[in-house]
Amino acid sequence: MDKNKEATPDISAFLASAVHDMKNSIGILINFLESNLTELGPDARDKATPMLYEVKRVNDNLVQMLAIYKIGNQFYPFDLTENSIDDFVREIVEQNKTLLDYSGIALDVDLDEGLTWYFDYELISGVISHALNNATHYTKDKLMLSVREENGELVMRVEDNGSGYPSNVLETGDAVNKGVNFASGSTGLGLYFSSMVAKLHKNCGKTGGISLENGGKFGGSCFILRLP
């Protein structure tokens, strides 16, 4: 039985084991970079720091593609749990600390203390990490992460003091939110992922969403995630 199946390898099995392998390797790379940057001289460190950003991008892409694939095929175990915002922010900040420190970027954190909210921890952590990693690349020297409750919604913002989103990215952001199938651009995957994740979060007839703006506290780009 199933002779045909044996002839064609099950690609999903390869995908899963390849992802497993890549994630192990990326984990070790990130860890190596983070713990060894301190031991480098200033010149070497300046050259090595962008490598950390690149490795994190590879990881983000991997995470995003896998999640999009699984959500699309209704296999993603969407895990809506009540999370402490303090813990969530602390974890995210500590994860990104090395890169920010060595890139000479100051991160402001602004949050409602003691707040808890329902969301899928891994997915939202993926969205915000990606936004921070992006902003690290495009900012001048300042970032802000704010998490506040506004009108019964959780609003997370990542703002910077760079030159803001170019107009084609702002348009792409609009297109994503309206559910238009847009052509791929350099930021396509990340935005698509963030928007998909936001929309999975629903409560009492309301659905989550993302938006891109220029301006904000520092006059740069603002990535905004709203969760009902």
Add this chain to the structure above:
Amino acid sequence: MYTPSDSTSLFAGKSFLIIDDFPGMRSMLREMLRTFGTKNIDTVTNGKEAIACLEKNKYDVVLCDYNLGSGKNGQHILEEAKFRGLIGLATAWIIITAEKTADLVFGAAEYMPDDYIIKPVNEATMKSRLEKVLARKEMLVDIEKAACDRNYNHTIALCDKALASSKTSATELQRIKTSTLLTMGRYDRAQQEFELILAKRDIPWAKTGLGKAAFYKGEHARAQQLFREVINENPAYLEAHDWLAKSYEAAGELEEAQRALVRCTELSPNSVIRQKNLGELAHKRGDLEIAENAFRKTIKLGQFSIHKTPLAYLGLAKICSENDNPAEALQILKDTCKEFESAETSFHAKVVEGMVYSKSGDLANAGKISREVAELVKADDGHRASSVMLEAAQMFLATGNKEAAEDIARTIIKNNHENAELLAQVNDLYSQAGMSDQGEELVRKSRQEVIAINDRGVILAKEGKLDEAIRLLSDAHTMLPNNKRIMINLSNMAVMSMRKNGRNGDMMLIVDECLRQVAKLDPKDKWCAQLRVALDALPA
């Protein structure tokens, strides 16, 4: 503002076990733990070493990679450790995994890890997760102990107390509380709790819980509706699929039940129990192809699992026999007895062997096996599972051993005289053998005999002759050790007697034995919980 925490003191005295097949990961994790101030760290590379280590030592935290190459995976090790009691309630088990799967996140509550970390693992995440898990373990240890001891009222009281003071663990406490209410059979109360939670937020576990309450109350259509709603919103929510299948099956909609189970096995391809359930259901429906496939998968998946079950082997043997392949069926039966060295399994395998010979027309061997099984039944203590007894009765009828069939059918009926499903199955057996009149007569008479004894006991008790009633039902219980109604009446009378005359060792012995036996027959029976409450309320 957030503050990075200093928790060296939290980690210093704790013992850790790291299970990972990848040397780079092992040393990375060990280095991290050392940075946190931990000194007591063991590392192993596979399931076998892990189990050996857990048999010898007690650990506060186990960090376990999910994918360990060939052999047991991380979930297998966790299940075996819990099943065999190698880890206590205080041990925190964290699974490290490359990807989040439905099994990991929505798996069976009793075999869930305390947390999972998605790769890549970094120091900050590891530290913050460990702190959180250890704090939660500490908060829940009393509650989990009470639940484990089946001290349900106390469990709920502790949850309420913790709910009043803790904000961050509200979900976890509500889940424990509501599932305890369901276990106690307090369905209306559980329903109220679920509805309160759902009024604020649409959460899949709460809606699934509402469905379970409806299921237990016999409202199958409503339960199905709720489970379908959960699945619509959350397609990978395993528990809702499991329960949807269950409620279809209970409503007799077997085709729908099978479809739900198939979806479940797609989402959770490594679950031994789900594959086995699918095999049994498909076999019941006569869908031999799906059943065969599911049983073969069950056997393959069971290789490294504590849930490995002889029922999959026996199911496969039956299907081979039905597909006119007796040689393979007999070979599988031989293998089964080798794999599982238990008297129970070899008895069951012998019953199936008789059926295989009978089906293939080998009447000499069929008759020989039939006589051997009849001897085993005679020497029996009456504690065999009724499903196996039913198969034995079927085999006796098929091999023309009417007397043995009748004896065993009578035992089944008398032990289960209120179980309509089982009685219908006995009737079915006889009508399939072309003896429906004899079957009906047998069921009617045997039921009547038990009802008469029970009625006499209840009347005696009402007349105040409690000792006499207890004696009567104790004798009946010895004859029919699996009859639930007799055990319930007997225990209630024992409690009544103790209420009147104070606690008494003999009475407690009766009650304990009945409780144990009912719980063995049906671990979820709500009567056990109610009786425990009544026992607690007895004056000291």
